[in-house]
Amino acid sequence: MGEQERMVEAILFASAEPVSVKELSARMPHGSDPSEALVHLRKRYEGRGVRLCRIGDAWAMRTAPDLGFLMQRETIETRKLSRAAVETLAIIAYHQPVTRAEIEEIRGVSVSRGTVDQLLEMEWIRFGRRKMTPGRPVTFVVTAEFLDHFGLENARDLPGLKELRAAGLLENRAPPGALALTSDEDEPEESTEGQSELFED
Numbered sequence: 001m002g003e004q005e006r007m008v009e010a011i012l013f014a015s016a017e018p019v020s021v022k023e024l025s026a027r028m029p030h031g032s033d034p035s036e037a038l039v040h041l042r043k044r045y046e047g048r049g050v051r052l053c054r055i056g057d058a059w060a061m062r063t064a065p066d067l068g069f070l071m072q073r074e075t076i077e078t079r080k081l082s083r084a085a086v087e088t089l090a091i092i093a094y095h096q097p098v099t100r101a102e103i104e105e106i107r108g109v110s111v112s113r114g115t116v117d118q119l120l121e122m123e124w125i126r127f128g129r130r131k132m133t134p135g136r137p138v139t140f141v142v143t144a145e146f147l148d149h150f151g152l153e154n155a156r157d158l159p160g161l162k163e164l165r166a167a168g169l170l171e172n173r174a175p176p177g178a179l180a181l182t183s184d185e186d187e188p189e190e191s192t193e194g195q196s197e198l199f200e201d
Helices: 003-014 019-028 034-044 065-071 083-095 101-107 113-121 146-151 161-166 193-198
Strands: 050-055 059-061 125-127 139-142
Touching: 003 019, 003 034, 003 059, 003 083, 019 034, 019 059, 034 050, 050 146, 059 065, 083 101, 083 113, 083 139
Parallel strands: none
Antiparallel strands: 050 059, 125 139
């Protein structure tokens, strides 16, 4: 193993958060090439108990997906996402960058400020660029923290309709436009078992 690989490995091993190539370069001696070291390290960790994962524009050491069960422990989930928050998060993930009005159009109900605030507070969504439309509305996009939590490199890795149906996560429902426009605040703040498991740490 080369010295540059050892340095990159040490930095990533010690960091709980993903580290960008720019940050790696800043920490390493002048003239180092962390990009090349990352390519070699990724191959070196294939099939091991931990692996080198790309998360957006950054890199992190993570447990191999098939060994995740070893890290699980029984805990009481104190903060569950409401159905409104789960739906809003899914719409942002699949349609980003998306405005509040577009989220409401897809869901068929108005989005309460509390729902968006909760997702912002969890750092699973953030503000994107303003749309070049009248009023210049803000948009929402998912964050690197969201991708990291669900083991995704980027939003393109989200499961498609076929995978979601196969997993039993989609049901045949009336199209959102067929629903009467109501408010999130009228919805119960409860999650189904499947939803709470999906969003547990």
